Amino acid sequence: MSAQNLLTLEGVHTHIGAYHILHGVDLNVPANQLTMLLGRNGAGKTTTLRTIMGLWHASQGRVTLAGRDITAAHTPDISRSGVAYVPENMGIFADLSVKENMLLAARGARSIDDIDTKRLEWIFDLFPAMKKFWNHPAGKLSGGQKQMLAVSRAIVEPRQLLLIDEPSKGLAPAIIQNMIAAFKALKEAQTTILLVEQNFNFARQLGDSVAVMDDGRVVHSGRMAELAEDETLQARLLGLSLKAHQ
Structure with a gap:
């Protein structure tokens, strides 16, 4: 793990019953930043969060938190390590x-x-x-x-890492702006956040780094600002244009 990454996933595969959901996820989450995890529905974003949290266990690969291998750790132990998870159903x-x-x-x-x-x-x-x-x-x-x-x-309580799944889903625009302001304050407090989001404008305003998933893999990673400025890349990775989501 490089010094600046709080969380690292290396070649992570996750099976749920007979279904092979994650197909070798490689993901770095820099410390004290907000990393957006984007992708179309069914790309594997929620499964990635649940695998990190130990709710589902990786069948292959490694999950490392602050230098500690948590791949096989149980959810209560991961929580006690300072990780909090906000699921889509809250x-x-x-x-x-x-x-x-x-x-x-x-x-x-x-x-x-x-x-x-x-x-x-x-x-x-x-x-x-x-x-x-x-x-x-x-x-x-x-x-x-x-x-x-x-x-x-x-x-x-103070947390090392927040995992948050689609916090803006179904919210009115005024509430979304309040949520954006709150996440900006959390960033200023040096909180490390991995956030799944479908609202690209929300992602653009908050993300420091970004990883885009497709078919159970990370197919793009980089700076959020660079993705926000590249409409061709947005269309290829996400099937959208930022202009349509402003």
């Missing part, structure tokens, strides 16, 4: 309040008083709705507020 507990959801995510806290007050205030600055609806059932929140809660849970 993974919140609908019957619990926002506060209770946050407390469950703070592994070392037995009560809300055990959570670092400054960190909570920082989260409230990122997502004011979390403070407003602190005692409300999470299931009563809007789609955008649920996504804010899912990200808030992931960052309630």
Whole structure:
């Protein structure tokens, strides 16, 4: 692993039952940057996140986090290593309040008083709705507020790495802008993020580096700014033009 990469995947294959989903994924996630993982539906992006998190295990290849081989590690061990995963379905507990959801995510806290007050205030600055609806059932929140809660849970404690699957999906434009501002603040706090996204304009505004997947492989990697400026490359890799997504 090169010094600047927090996470590295080398030749990773993943099978789910009889299905061979990942076909030798090579991926580098630089420390303290936001890496976008892009690709058409079914390209293997979510499977890549789930393999990193240990929810599915690689059948071949290696996953390395901060120099440690986590290929065969179990999900709780990976989580304790400082990795948080926000799945596409958000993974919140609908019957619990926002506060209770946050407390469950703070592994070392037995009560809300055990959570670092400054960190909570920082989260409230990122997502004011979390403070407003602190005692409300999470299931009563809007789609955008649920996504804010899912990200808030992931960052309630300092993490080495955030894995986030399509945070802008189904959100109104104003909420997307709020989410972009929050991720920019996380970047400024030197948080390493691997983010799957379909919204190319969202990706363009946030990504430092980018990897594009197709058919279970990474077929392009580089700087996000370079992909954003190259419409021919966008069309070839993703079947889109940035102009159509502004």
